[in-house]
Amino acid sequence: MRSLFGQPVTRRLLLAGGALLGGVHAARLALGGAAAQTHGPGHAMPITDGQPSAALSAAHASHGGMMTVGEVDTARNGFDPHTLLTDWDTGEVIRDDQGRPCREFVVEAIDKEVEIAPGIFFPAWTYNGRIPGPTIRAVEGERVRITFRNRGSHPHSMHFHGIHSARMDGVPGAGDVLPGGQFVYEFDARPFGCHLYHCHTVPLKRHIHKGLYGAFIVDPDPARHPEHEAVARSRLLGTPENREWQEFVMVMNAFDTNFDEENEVYAVNTVAHAYSKRPIVIDRGRPVRIYLVNVTEFDPINSLHLHGNFFDYYDSGTTLTPTLRTVDIITQCQGQRGILEFTYQDHEPGHYMFHAHQSEFVELGWMSLFDVRGEVA
Numbered sequence: 001m002r003s004l005f006g007q008p009v010t011r012r013l014l015l016a017g018g019a020l021l022g023g024v025h026a027a028r029l030a031l032g033g034a035a036a037q038t039h040g041p042g043h044a045m046p047i048t049d050g051q052p053s054a055a056l057s058a059a060h061a062s063h064g065g066m067m068t069v070g071e072v073d074t075a076r077n078g079f080d081p082h083t084l085l086t087d088w089d090t091g092e093v094i095r096d097d098q099g100r101p102c103r104e105f106v107v108e109a110i111d112k113e114v115e116i117a118p119g120i121f122f123p124a125w126t127y128n129g130r131i132p133g134p135t136i137r138a139v140e141g142e143r144v145r146i147t148f149r150n151r152g153s154h155p156h157s158m159h160f161h162g163i164h165s166a167r168m169d170g171v172p173g174a175g176d177v178l179p180g181g182q183f184v185y186e187f188d189a190r191p192f193g194c195h196l197y198h199c200h201t202v203p204l205k206r207h208i209h210k211g212l213y214g215a216f217i218v219d220p221d222p223a224r225h226p227e228h229e230a231v232a233r234s235r236l237l238g239t240p241e242n243r244e245w246q247e248f249v250m251v252m253n254a255f256d257t258n259f260d261e262e263n264e265v266y267a268v269n270t271v272a273h274a275y276s277k278r279p280i281v282i283d284r285g286r287p288v289r290i291y292l293v294n295v296t297e298f299d300p301i302n303s304l305h306l307h308g309n310f311f312d313y314y315d316s317g318t319t320l321t322p323t324l325r326t327v328d329i330i331t332q333c334q335g336q337r338g339i340l341e342f343t344y345q346d347h348e349p350g351h352y353m354f355h356a357h358q359s360e361f362v363e364l365g366w367m368s369l370f371d372v373r374g375e376v377a
């Protein structure tokens, strides 16, 4: 593709063009809040009365380009990235015909325009009107029954990462559901871990990229893991041990807004810069657990880097002991996922960054902050 200026159109050029054309992409470095947290010994910023100097702030504003301007209408979208962080869908528990607990879920595919950055609308295909779709959460060994209704304009399906029969796999030939149709997926929730579900109808990259994906979390059953029972209980939603934790689900995604098979907007849970504009509040006295999923289409890998801290990582979440210890960055190919655990208990309060460690993804939306609060002993 050639531009009017005879140069190839790149996403960088588009973004610069957007800034010139009316400010939708025009940006302002909005890290003043984070910078203001830098106080006490060890800071490297020129300060006046404990604050960054006005001159420094002005300099930052003028070299601009790090944050969208304006707000996404979350009411119009019908979902808020902050709510998505902890919005577990545990379904409705019934007993199946063998007397075992069975969690029933209803998921509908819906065509919907979603605002992914202020003023930027994406013609999405969604599960239940949101991107990512509901975070389906069950307990290891339970029966899971998902009634999937396709209210969209194209055939769709649900393919769950997990262990199940071929009949229950939402792949072409087994489980494509035509518009107006319905299919009931039923299988046992296993293995425990942090999984993913997505539409598997072809062309696959289009059906995934349009927004048809979500997290599928299977909590371990402590009774099955006597050697790590305490850890298993800490992961099991509803236990006192689990309530100690601050748990969040983060789905790394991106959007191609001009159909050139490159992404112009990157995010965690869909809305660019949502967690840098409104940092995620963390109680420094309680540990943090992130269920991290990468579904970024077009770019082979994505990553999460945590500032000022290190974490333990559980690859796929299918173990109760870490598969990596003391790391500050994790890289995931599309479809990979895992669990991160860390704490700020020895940190001073403040704004702590986390972001993709691909710099371009950061500038195009995948930058976030934790607002760590609490008394310092």
Ligand SMILES: [Cu+2]
Residues within 6 Å of the ligand: 155, 156, 157, 199, 200, 201, 207, 208, 212
């Ligand atoms: Cu689809």
